[in-house]
Amino acid sequence: MKESSMCSSTLFRGEDSGVKTKSFEAYARRRRDRMTSEERAVLDSLNAAYGMAYAVHSARMKRGMTQAELSRRSGVTQADISRIERALIVPKLPTIARLLEALDARLVIELDGDTEAGRSKQKHRKR
Numbered sequence: 001m002k003e004s005s006m007c008s009s010t011l012f013r014g015e016d017s018g019v020k021t022k023s024f025e026a027y028a029r030r031r032r033d034r035m036t037s038e039e040r041a042v043l044d045s046l047n048a049a050y051g052m053a054y055a056v057h058s059a060r061m062k063r064g065m066t067q068a069e070l071s072r073r074s075g076v077t078q079a080d081i082s083r084i085e086r087a088l089i090v091p092k093l094p095t096i097a098r099l100l101e102a103l104d105a106r107l108v109i110e111l112d113g114d115t116e117a118g119r120s121k122q123k124h125r126k127r
Contacts, residue, residue, distance in 0.1 A: 046087070052096075053087035059103045060085075074102035
């Protein structure tokens with residue numbers, strides 16, 4: 001099997017005992033649908049933490065900054081920056097504001113379904 005085709009599909013054991021090949025997205029969606037509301041809340045919280053971690057780390061790396069330099073510019077301790085980048089903590093809004101200023105970045109908030117593709121799909125459904 002080619003490496004590229006392994007990335008687009010995952011092999012897993014289905015509940016009906018046979019081995020099936022499905023896309024990871026389909027598997028994740030099915031798995032999420034079976035979660036309780038409490039489990040979905042935990043998953044959403046983890047996704048938010050990892051999203052913030054990725055955003056801070058990638059913005060810092062894009063600018064060629066070390067954690068120590070970001071700490072100096074933002075006033076956020078290097079230890080906290082490390083925790084944020086490892087998704088161990090989610091910073092509060094004042095900390096996010098200091099990081100944004102130090103990174104010369106802006107905050108963009110996107111709600112589920114608030115993308116151009118999402119709006120386009122909604123328009124087509126209304127017709």
